[in-house]
Amino acid sequence: MDVNPGFVLECRPMSPPFPSPHPVTPLNELARAEATPAFSPLYRQIKGLILAGLQAGEWKAGETIPSEMELAGRFGVSQGTVRKAVDELAAENLLVRRQGKGTFVATHAEQQQQFRFLRLTPDAGASATLGRQLLDCRRQRAPAWIARQMNLRAGDPVIEIRRLLHSGGEPVVLDDIWLPGAMFKGLTAERLREHRGPFYGLLETEFGVHMIRAQEKIRAVAADVEVAGLLQVSPGSPLLSVERLSFTYGDKPVELRRGLYNTTHHFYRNDLQ
Amino acid sequence: MDVNPGFVLECRPMSPPFPSPHPVTPLNELARAEATPAFSPLYRQIKGLILAGLQAGEWKAGETIPSEMELAGRFGVSQGTVRKAVDELAAENLLVRRQGKGTFVATHAEQQQQFRFLRLTPDAGASATLGRQLLDCRRQRAPAWIARQMNLRAGDPVIEIRRLLHSGGEPVVLDDIWLPGAMFKGLTAERLREHRGPFYGLLETEFGVHMIRAQEKIRAVAADVEVAGLLQVSPGSPLLSVERLSFTYGDKPVELRRGLYNTTHHFYRNDLQ
DNA sequence: GAGTGGTCTAGACCACCAC
DNA sequence: TGGTGGTCTAGACCACTCA
Known part of the structure; x- marks a missing residue:
């Protein structure tokens, strides 16, 4: 698994995990501090979480996954970080993005x-x-x-x-x-x-x-x-x-x-x- | 070519082409306004310009291309836009990124x-x-x-x-x-x-x-x-x-x-x- | 320490789609 | 009209390399 142990293992509530918008989110600090042996960036951990959801059948082939904004809220990261995770999954043909409609789980059924x-x-x-x-x-x-x-x-x-x-x-x-x-x-x-x-x-x-x-x-x-x-x-x-x-x-x-x-x-x- | 006619055809000086940082760069407006038939986003036009440089032999195989910041200044866009262009070229194995060193033109000579x-x-x-x-x-x-x-x-x-x-x-x-x-x-x-x-x-x-x-x-x-x-x-x-x-x-x-x-x-x- | 690429955030606006 | 993904910017900081 890509997820660093002890970090972002569970989904977070919508409330932002940091008090003020700027200087540096504690989330990042934590991510970097914990990363002693094999540092993996946040977006890779998010990717791992989405992958886990796919593997667990949380979203089935052909269905949409939650929007980027919702995932960002759920994981307590910015939309851009979710975007990068989804970008990689789309590049690997596991997800398919459709502008205006959503992001879909790839399927062989069409x-x-x-x-x-x-x-x-x-x-x-x-x-x-x-x-x-x-x-x-x-x-x-x-x-x-x-x-x-x-x-x-x-x-x-x-x-x-x-x-x-x-x-x-x-x-x-x-x-x-x-x-x-x-x-x-x-x-x-x-x-x-x-x-x-x-x-x-x-x-x-x-x-x-x-x-x-x-x-x-x-x-x-x-x-x-x-x-x-x-x-x-x-x-x-x-x-x-x-x-x-x-x-x-x-x-x-x-x-x-x-x-x-x-x-x-x-x-x-x-x-x- | 990907470049929209009449837009960003020449390299720009370091001076920013827009007066104030925010609300919306005129550059963007221009890009979108000009794009009547086949809209291509800025980063694709930048990609086309880099590609043109490669094709023209401006940078040879194995050499570095200019840094992201320099290209951003030269083309009058943000680093993020250059980054996305370079990302695509790297994904196509035309460029190779090396953290701390620079971005290199891919080569068969190694x-x-x-x-x-x-x-x-x-x-x-x-x-x-x-x-x-x-x-x-x-x-x-x-x-x-x-x-x-x-x-x-x-x-x-x-x-x-x-x-x-x-x-x-x-x-x-x-x-x-x-x-x-x-x-x-x-x-x-x-x-x-x-x-x-x-x-x-x-x-x-x-x-x-x-x-x-x-x-x-x-x-x-x-x-x-x-x-x-x-x-x-x-x-x-x-x-x-x-x-x-x-x-x-x-x-x-x-x-x-x-x-x-x-x-x-x-x-x-x-x-x- | 300076310079490079890499990550992350925040916010604005655009393009597309469905209702 | 509101929601989705897509683009672009600006700025902060991290990781890596080399002189």
């Missing part, structure tokens, strides 16, 4: 946000929405290599999903997805088939699990016979292997996914800065 | 910055520095498909470079690089072989061309016979094809590169937010 993490782009033509085809959804015991990456024990229950993504009738992506069984108890093939909208939106609205970032490891691999059949390519064809580990609040890994992409008419786009 | 754009990571062990082996460097006439992407005319002179990157004695990456011949007149195989340090550092220090961002298109491809020989893999082996277009200031493309990566013991890492 149509425009579909495939927010999918970097596949067609060589020609607009990015037509991909069709989904569920192939399998079963509960398993986690193999060691999966358990390790998701901070589970080998043998813990996991849900295994296999699906195809189609573009213009052609299969383009074969996804194998693993989720911790304990977190997604009611998740079944029926539920997946019924659901409209983004996959991560389902996890959000039905299970309250919000993916906030992911790491991908990308390789080139050869299609084996089974995969080749599913993706309608020749065995041995080169495919992009995209191994994704997705995290929710608190850097907790909650999804492991391995996508095999046919990059004959699509590519994986990346922007470097 | 050892720690080597391979800033290379996302290749070994499966095990620390990221040992890659060895370079120059295979070829020749001047050519640009084929149409290269000219198109680099905003050149087909037949314009280009420099073509082929090299290998080794990790632990094994070849891992085969790079084909194209540069506009007109921009890099003195670039020869000798120059490349003599040079120590990052490739982009050479382009920076010797030719004053600074890469600030890049786009990559990633595919899986099969190794042909020639490539297989160079990378010491079997013909038909799956390789990662990374096509990179790099840009300097003003979104001007100045390098096209195609890397073929052997991902048997390495992977391409990507973080999604």
Whole structure:
């Protein structure tokens, strides 16, 4: 946690914690005095408090959080300090600011946000929405290599999903997805088939699990016979292997996914800065 | 350009452009009044001015730019406004802030910055520095498909470079690089072989061309016979094809590169937010 | 100690949105 | 019209670097 121990651990009442406006708020002095080992500025502590609220589900995906002024009053700091905390959370795509309306908890549930993490782009033509085809959804015991990456024990229950993504009738992506069984108890093939909208939106609205970032490891691999059949390519064809580990609040890994992409008419786009 | 016409086009003297400190600076009024079609806030205009200075070579890579206070005086705005402009440029990796020292123009020339754009990571062990082996460097006439992407005319002179990157004695990456011949007149195989340090550092220090961002298109491809020989893999082996277009200031493309990566013991890492 | 960036506050006003 | 985020200013003080 970013919060320095012993400081601003609880929300404060609206009454200002300092008597006169100027010279220097006692709050600051306290913040700096307490900061012996790893000093963290006030706005980072505020950021941590907002983050804690998000993690605790105080505000759900798509909802607004309190206004900057209200948060400033609640935490006993100036609006500018709250603003800087929110700025960072917005830069990390955890919050979305909308002038005149408020600040919203980011969500995967909106149509425009579909495939927010999918970097596949067609060589020609607009990015037509991909069709989904569920192939399998079963509960398993986690193999060691999966358990390790998701901070589970080998043998813990996991849900295994296999699906195809189609573009213009052609299969383009074969996804194998693993989720911790304990977190997604009611998740079944029926539920997946019924659901409209983004996959991560389902996890959000039905299970309250919000993916906030992911790491991908990308390789080139050869299609084996089974995969080749599913993706309608020749065995041995080169495919992009995209191994994704997705995290929710608190850097907790909650999804492991391995996508095999046919990059004959699509590519994986990346922007470097 | 971001700068609104008719406003803050020239640097101002130190004397403040407004008589009394408060109520509302005329500068602001002017900025807002002039902004009929596409309003851009002051700090974005300041950002544009700093960017123009970078593009014009007013401050070179690795050097400091003037302090926030000096820039504030020069542009006739407050330190906070300059700060916000610099913040954005730092977020885009064009500037680097160092507390107590100053704000520096980002550079590829430092050892720690080597391979800033290379996302290749070994499966095990620390990221040992890659060895370079120059295979070829020749001047050519640009084929149409290269000219198109680099905003050149087909037949314009280009420099073509082929090299290998080794990790632990094994070849891992085969790079084909194209540069506009007109921009890099003195670039020869000798120059490349003599040079120590990052490739982009050479382009920076010797030719004053600074890469600030890049786009990559990633595919899986099969190794042909020639490539297989160079990378010491079997013909038909799956390789990662990374096509990179790099840009300097003003979104001007100045390098096209195609890397073929052997991902048997390495992977391409990507973080999604 | 002087100079740099970093934090925090307070207050004014603007742009946008909904009622 | 009131509330929200967005911009800008001014001034204080802190953290860091270097001569």
